[in-house]
Protein backbone atom coordinates (compact mmCIF):
# COMPACT_ATOMS: atom_id res chain seq x y z
CA UNK A 1 0.00 0.00 0.00
CA UNK A 2 2.76 2.36 0.98
CA UNK A 3 4.59 1.35 -2.20
CA UNK A 4 1.52 2.25 -4.30
CA UNK A 5 1.23 5.62 -2.53
CA UNK A 6 4.88 6.46 -3.13
CA UNK A 7 4.52 5.36 -6.78
CA UNK A 8 1.45 7.59 -7.16
CA UNK A 9 3.27 10.54 -5.58
CA UNK A 10 6.26 9.99 -7.89
CA UNK A 11 3.88 10.07 -10.87
CA UNK A 12 2.32 13.29 -9.56
CA UNK A 13 5.77 14.84 -9.10
CA UNK A 14 6.66 13.93 -12.67
CA UNK A 15 3.50 15.52 -14.06
CA UNK A 16 3.94 18.62 -11.89
CA UNK A 17 7.54 18.98 -13.08
CA UNK A 18 6.46 18.65 -16.69
CA UNK A 19 3.73 21.28 -16.20
CA UNK A 20 6.21 23.67 -14.56
CA UNK A 21 8.72 23.21 -17.39
CA UNK A 22 5.99 23.62 -20.00
CA UNK A 23 4.81 26.81 -18.29
CA UNK A 24 8.39 28.13 -18.10
CA UNK A 25 8.96 27.45 -21.80
CA UNK A 26 5.80 29.36 -22.71
CA UNK A 27 6.75 32.29 -20.48
CA UNK A 28 10.33 32.40 -21.83
CA UNK A 29 8.98 32.34 -25.40
CA UNK A 30 6.97 35.46 -24.55
CA UNK A 31 3.64 33.72 -25.10
CA UNK A 32 2.13 35.27 -21.97
CA UNK A 33 1.32 38.89 -21.22
CA UNK A 34 2.53 40.01 -17.80
CA UNK A 35 0.65 42.64 -15.80
CA UNK A 36 2.48 45.58 -14.24
CA UNK A 37 6.17 46.45 -14.08
CA UNK A 38 9.13 44.15 -13.42
CA UNK A 39 9.88 43.86 -9.65
CA UNK A 40 13.33 44.70 -8.28
CA UNK A 41 16.25 42.26 -7.91
CA UNK A 42 15.68 41.79 -4.14
CA UNK A 43 12.12 40.61 -4.73
CA UNK A 44 13.24 38.17 -7.47
CA UNK A 45 15.98 36.92 -5.18
CA UNK A 46 13.48 36.24 -2.38
CA UNK A 47 11.15 34.57 -4.85
CA UNK A 48 13.94 32.33 -6.20
CA UNK A 49 14.87 31.36 -2.65
CA UNK A 50 11.21 30.60 -1.87
CA UNK A 51 11.49 33.05 1.00
CA UNK A 52 8.71 33.12 3.61
CA UNK A 53 8.53 36.89 3.09
CA UNK A 54 6.88 36.30 -0.27
CA UNK A 55 3.09 36.58 -0.16
CA UNK A 56 1.52 34.67 -3.04
CA UNK A 57 -1.26 37.19 -3.40
CA UNK A 58 1.38 39.86 -4.18
CA UNK A 59 0.76 40.97 -7.82
CA UNK A 60 4.54 40.92 -8.39
CA UNK A 61 4.45 37.11 -8.01
CA UNK A 62 1.87 36.87 -10.75
CA UNK A 63 4.00 39.20 -12.90
CA UNK A 64 7.21 37.23 -12.39
CA UNK A 65 5.36 33.99 -13.22
CA UNK A 66 4.30 35.38 -16.61
CA UNK A 67 7.17 37.74 -17.60
CA UNK A 68 9.90 36.29 -19.81
CA UNK A 69 12.72 38.55 -18.51
CA UNK A 70 11.74 37.99 -14.82
CA UNK A 71 11.48 34.21 -15.44
CA UNK A 72 14.93 34.23 -17.10
CA UNK A 73 16.41 36.08 -14.12
CA UNK A 74 14.64 33.72 -11.64
CA UNK A 75 16.13 30.68 -13.39
CA UNK A 76 19.60 32.26 -13.33
CA UNK A 77 19.34 32.94 -9.57
CA UNK A 78 18.10 29.37 -8.95
CA UNK A 79 21.06 28.03 -10.93
CA UNK A 80 23.46 30.04 -8.73
CA UNK A 81 21.72 28.79 -5.55
CA UNK A 82 21.92 25.14 -6.71
CA UNK A 83 25.57 25.31 -7.71
CA UNK A 84 26.42 27.00 -4.38
CA UNK A 85 24.58 24.23 -2.52
CA UNK A 86 26.38 21.58 -4.55
CA UNK A 87 29.75 23.21 -3.81
CA UNK A 88 28.87 23.39 -0.10
CA UNK A 89 27.89 19.71 -0.02
CA UNK A 90 31.12 18.78 -1.86
CA UNK A 91 33.20 20.93 0.52
CA UNK A 92 31.52 19.43 3.59
CA UNK A 93 32.12 15.91 2.21
CA UNK A 94 35.79 16.63 1.50
CA UNK A 95 36.28 18.25 4.93
CA UNK A 96 34.58 15.26 6.61
CA UNK A 97 36.78 12.79 4.70
CA UNK A 98 39.94 14.76 5.53
CA UNK A 99 38.94 14.94 9.21
CA UNK A 100 38.44 11.18 9.34
CA UNK A 101 41.74 10.61 7.54
CA UNK A 102 43.53 12.95 9.97
CA UNK A 103 41.96 11.21 12.99
CA UNK A 104 42.95 7.83 11.54
CA UNK A 105 46.57 8.97 11.06
CA UNK A 106 46.66 10.45 14.58
CA UNK A 107 45.31 7.16 16.00
CA UNK A 108 47.96 5.18 14.07
CA UNK A 109 50.75 7.52 15.23
CA UNK A 110 49.47 7.27 18.81
CA UNK A 111 49.55 3.49 18.68
CA UNK A 112 53.06 3.51 17.20
CA UNK A 113 54.15 6.00 19.86
CA UNK A 114 52.54 3.84 22.55
CA UNK A 115 54.65 0.90 21.38
CA UNK A 116 57.77 3.01 21.79
CA UNK A 117 56.88 3.93 25.36
CA UNK A 118 59.85 4.57 27.66
CA UNK A 119 61.98 1.77 28.96
CA UNK A 120 60.33 2.22 32.36
CA UNK A 121 57.56 0.03 30.97
CA UNK A 122 60.14 -2.69 30.22
CA UNK A 123 60.87 -5.24 32.91
CA UNK A 124 64.56 -6.12 32.99
CA UNK A 125 64.99 -9.76 33.95
CA UNK A 126 68.06 -11.91 34.21
CA UNK A 127 67.71 -15.48 33.03
CA UNK A 128 70.60 -17.39 34.53
CA UNK A 129 71.41 -20.54 32.60
CA UNK A 130 75.01 -20.67 33.83
CA UNK A 131 74.62 -23.70 36.07
CA UNK A 132 72.01 -25.42 33.96
CA UNK A 133 73.22 -28.52 32.21
CA UNK A 134 73.02 -28.08 28.46
CA UNK A 135 70.86 -30.64 26.77
CA UNK A 136 70.65 -30.67 23.03
CA UNK A 137 67.34 -30.89 21.22
CA UNK A 138 64.43 -32.58 22.89
CA UNK A 139 65.86 -32.87 26.39
CA UNK A 140 65.11 -29.92 28.58
CA UNK A 141 67.36 -28.65 31.30
CA UNK A 142 66.17 -27.99 34.81
CA UNK A 143 65.08 -24.37 35.06
CA UNK A 144 62.42 -24.50 37.71
CA UNK A 145 63.21 -21.15 39.23
CA UNK A 146 63.00 -18.96 36.11
CA UNK A 147 59.82 -17.10 35.38
CA UNK A 148 59.09 -14.02 33.31
CA UNK A 149 56.21 -11.55 33.59
CA UNK A 150 53.63 -11.19 30.80
CA UNK A 151 55.07 -7.79 29.89
CA UNK A 152 57.72 -6.18 27.72
CA UNK A 153 60.84 -7.89 28.99
CA UNK A 154 64.49 -7.04 28.42
CA UNK A 155 65.97 -10.45 29.12
CA UNK A 156 69.63 -10.72 29.99
CA UNK A 157 70.32 -14.36 29.32
CA UNK A 158 73.49 -15.72 30.95
CA UNK A 159 74.38 -18.60 28.68
CA UNK A 160 75.42 -21.95 30.17
CA UNK A 161 79.09 -22.40 31.02
CA UNK A 162 81.38 -23.07 28.05
CA UNK A 163 78.87 -21.58 25.57
CA UNK A 164 80.41 -20.38 22.32
CA UNK A 165 80.20 -16.64 21.59
CA UNK A 166 78.21 -15.51 18.53
CA UNK A 167 74.76 -14.46 17.49
CA UNK A 168 71.96 -16.16 19.40
CA UNK A 169 68.24 -16.35 18.75
CA UNK A 170 66.16 -16.53 21.93
CA UNK A 171 62.56 -17.67 21.62
CA UNK A 172 59.68 -18.31 23.96
CA UNK A 173 57.46 -21.06 22.58
CA UNK A 174 54.54 -23.15 23.75
CA UNK A 175 56.15 -26.46 22.94
CA UNK A 176 59.56 -27.98 23.33
CA UNK A 177 60.00 -28.52 19.59
CA UNK A 178 59.84 -24.76 19.04
CA UNK A 179 56.25 -24.63 17.78
CA UNK A 180 53.92 -21.84 18.85
CA UNK A 181 56.53 -19.11 19.23
CA UNK A 182 55.05 -16.26 21.29
CA UNK A 183 58.13 -14.01 21.36
CA UNK A 184 61.66 -13.91 20.05
CA UNK A 185 64.70 -11.73 19.87
CA UNK A 186 68.30 -12.06 18.81
CA UNK A 187 71.62 -10.45 19.52
CA UNK A 188 75.35 -11.01 19.70
CA UNK A 189 76.84 -12.33 22.93
CA UNK A 190 78.55 -9.95 25.31
CA UNK A 191 81.37 -11.24 27.46
CA UNK A 192 81.09 -10.53 31.20
CA UNK A 193 84.05 -12.07 32.97
CA UNK A 194 84.04 -15.69 31.91
CA UNK A 195 80.32 -15.60 31.11
CA UNK A 196 78.65 -15.05 27.77
CA UNK A 197 75.41 -13.03 27.88
CA UNK A 198 72.73 -12.26 25.35
CA UNK A 199 70.50 -9.24 25.75
CA UNK A 200 67.13 -9.56 23.96
CA UNK A 201 63.80 -7.75 24.10
CA UNK A 202 60.85 -10.12 24.38
CA UNK A 203 57.36 -8.72 24.03
CA UNK A 204 55.32 -11.00 26.29
CA UNK A 205 52.37 -8.62 26.62
CA UNK A 206 49.15 -10.50 26.06
CA UNK A 207 50.83 -13.88 26.52
CA UNK A 208 48.73 -16.11 28.80
CA UNK A 209 50.30 -17.18 32.07
CA UNK A 210 51.46 -20.78 32.05
CA UNK A 211 54.27 -23.14 31.12
CA UNK A 212 56.42 -22.39 28.10
CA UNK A 213 59.86 -23.17 26.77
CA UNK A 214 62.73 -20.78 26.35
CA UNK A 215 65.19 -21.74 23.66
CA UNK A 216 68.58 -20.44 22.63
CA UNK A 217 69.88 -21.11 19.14
CA UNK A 218 73.35 -20.17 18.00
CA UNK A 219 73.07 -18.83 14.48
CA UNK A 220 76.30 -20.42 13.27
CA UNK A 221 75.53 -24.04 14.11
CA UNK A 222 71.74 -23.84 14.60
CA UNK A 223 72.10 -25.85 17.81
CA UNK A 224 69.01 -25.24 19.97
CA UNK A 225 68.64 -25.77 23.70
CA UNK A 226 65.31 -25.73 25.49
CA UNK A 227 64.51 -24.81 29.07
CA UNK A 228 61.11 -24.91 30.82
CA UNK A 229 59.91 -21.44 31.61
CA UNK A 230 56.99 -20.09 33.58
CA UNK A 231 55.16 -16.95 32.47
CA UNK A 232 53.36 -15.29 35.31
Ligand SMILES: [Zn+2]
Pocket residue numbers: 034037038039063064067068069070071
Ligand atom coordinates in the same frame (compact mmCIF):
# COMPACT_ATOMS: atom_id res chain seq x y z
ZN1 LIG B 1 9.12 41.25 -15.51
